[in-house]
Amino acid sequence: xxxxxxxxxxxxxxxxxxxxxxxxxxxxxxxxxxxxxxxxxxxxxxxxxxxxxxxxxxxxxxxxxxxxxxxxxxxxxxxxxxxxxxxxxxxxxxxxxxxxxxxxxxxxxxxxxxxxxxxxxxxxxxxxxxxxxxxxxxxxxxxxxxxxxxxxxxxxxxxxxxxxx
Amino acid sequence: xxxxxxxxxxxxxxxxxxxxxxxxxxxxxxxxxxxxxxxxxxxxxxxxxxxxxxxxxxxxxxxxxxxxxxxxxxxxxxxxxxxxxxxxxxxxxxxxxxxxxxxxxxxxxxxxxxxxxxxxxxxxxxxxxxxxxxxxxxxxxxxxxxxxxxxxxxxxxxxxxxxxxxxxxxxx
Numbered sequence: 001x002x003x004x005x006x007x008x009x010x011x012x013x014x015x016x017x018x019x020x021x022x023x024x025x026x027x028x029x030x031x032x033x034x035x036x037x038x039x040x041x042x043x044x045x046x047x048x049x050x051x052x053x054x055x056x057x058x059x060x061x062x063x064x065x066x067x068x069x070x071x072x073x074x075x076x077x078x079x080x081x082x083x084x085x086x087x088x089x090x091x092x093x094x095x096x097x098x099x100x101x102x103x104x105x106x107x108x109x110x111x112x113x114x115x116x117x118x119x120x121x122x123x124x125x126x127x128x129x130x131x132x133x134x135x136x137x138x139x140x141x142x143x144x145x146x147x148x149x150x151x152x153x154x155x156x157x158x159x160x161x162x163x164x165x
Numbered sequence: 166x167x168x169x170x171x172x173x174x175x176x177x178x179x180x181x182x183x184x185x186x187x188x189x190x191x192x193x194x195x196x197x198x199x200x201x202x203x204x205x206x207x208x209x210x211x212x213x214x215x216x217x218x219x220x221x222x223x224x225x226x227x228x229x230x231x232x233x234x235x236x237x238x239x240x241x242x243x244x245x246x247x248x249x250x251x252x253x254x255x256x257x258x259x260x261x262x263x264x265x266x267x268x269x270x271x272x273x274x275x276x277x278x279x280x281x282x283x284x285x286x287x288x289x290x291x292x293x294x295x296x297x298x299x300x301x302x303x304x305x306x307x308x309x310x311x312x313x314x315x316x317x318x319x320x321x322x323x324x325x326x327x328x329x330x331x332x333x334x335x336x337x
Contacts, residue, residue, distance in 0.1 A: 025323065033319045037312055039198070044206030048230055051207075056233065059226035067219035068210060146202060147195035154191040 003096075007161035010091040019089035028089060035082040039149075041075030043142050046114055053121055053135035063125045066118065076111075092164065093156045103148035110141040172253040184251035197244040203237025205311060206230075215287070215296045215304030224290035258326035265317025272310035279303045 001009075010016055019028050045068040052060055087094050094100045113134050121131040158164055175181060183189050207230040213219070214227050249256050256262040283300040290296050296304070 025320070029320055029323045033316045036198075036201075036315050036319050040202060040205035040209065040315065043202040044204075044209050047202055047206035047233075048210045051230060051233060057226055057229035059229070060222055064219055064222045067222075068213070071213065071218070142202070143195075143199050146198045147192075150195040150198055151191050153194075 004161050004164045007092040007095065007164070010088055011161055013088060015085065016088045016091075019085055028086075031082045031085045034078055035086060038075045038078030038082060039146065041071050042079060043075075043146060045069075045072050046110075046142060047139060049114075049117065049122070050135040050138045053117065053127060053131055055132075061125065062122050062127070066122050069118065072114075090159065092158050092161045094152065096158050096164075097152060097156045099148055099151055099155050103145055103152065106141055106145035106148055110138060110145055113138045113141065168257060172257065175250045175253045178250060180247055181251045184247050190248075190251070193244040193247050197241055197248075200237040200240035200244065201315065204234045204241070207234035207237070209308060209311065212304040212307045215300050216308075217295060217301065220295065221292045223292055224294075224296065225288050228287075254326060255321070259321055259324050261317050261320040261324040265314055265321070268310050268313030268317055272307060272314060275303055275306050275310060279307075 011020070019031065022028070045065075048068070049065050051057070052062060052065060117131065117134055117138065121127060121135070184193065211224075211227055211231060211234075214222055214224060279300065283297065283303060286297050287300050295301075
């Protein structure tokens with residue numbers, strides 16, 4: 001199967017058509033809102049944890065910040081689901097844009113850093129220099145991931161599969 | 166000054182010109198979303214602790230994160246003003262923008278209420294202490310209002326004027 005057939009197959013799926021063509025605010029607009037709220041709850045507490053490791057709010061016991069992982073996990077699940085739905089609506093738009101893959105890569109790096117921080121800094125309640133470097137990098141990578149997501153709306157080349165022909 | 170003259174003046178400023186260059190708008194959008202994350206990551210986390218999550222964290226200690234939330238808010242005011250200056254009619258006559266401003270006002274009133282009535286009491290909330298009920302309600306209200314602000318912002322592009330359900334438009 002070529003790319004055109006693959007993309008147009010996804011675009012013409014029931015979910016894809018509903019997401020794109022339904023005039024309801026509960027279709028595309030609501031899923032977009034969810035994607036932003038999920039981001040706020042995933043990236044937000046992550047920033048708080050990074051700031052704590054970098055020395056802000058020193059009286060907050062780092063090990064207790066693990067409690068916010070519930071919220072971050074919820075944000076992550078919301079964003080995987082809402083992100084997949086946005087992808088089904090416009091597969092050509094996302095998958096033909098190199099920036100989309102960069103965004104996914106940045107998220108993968110950021111999540112790996114977060115899990116490393118959880119294991120080696122928060123649980124241990126110790127702040128080695130290496131932990132501070134990872135926390136600072138985490139802030140930068142998350143900011144880049146968020147920025148990459150925003151730039152997707154301005155950098156795509158093809159909106160729908162038909163444009164590939 | 167009537168709304169149209171105001172819009173024309175805004176659009177004639179250097180900031181409007183800057184915003185219409187290729188990179189400015191998406192860059193400002195990226196900053197706007199990172200500011201949102203800063204705000205929700207500090208104020209939102211503080212709200213969650215007020216409500217009762219991670220109760221072992223002393224509230225005054227967690228409050229030290231708030232200046233970064235204010236920083237995020239300032240980033241968003243500045244980038245927000247930039248969007249508004251470049252395309253005033255896209256916001257002035259957009260019911261989604263009005264809703265966003267309404268939620269921001271509610272969030273602001275909630276902040277004032279919290280700092281005038283509850284902040285001192287909350288300063289005594291050490292490890293394991295539950296915040297007083299009014300403070301817990303204000304924490305929950307804060308989350309709801311900021312989510313309202315985010316939703317209003319995200320819906321802007323789906324309510325682009327001209328649209329009839331816009332109270333401002335009746336006077337212009």
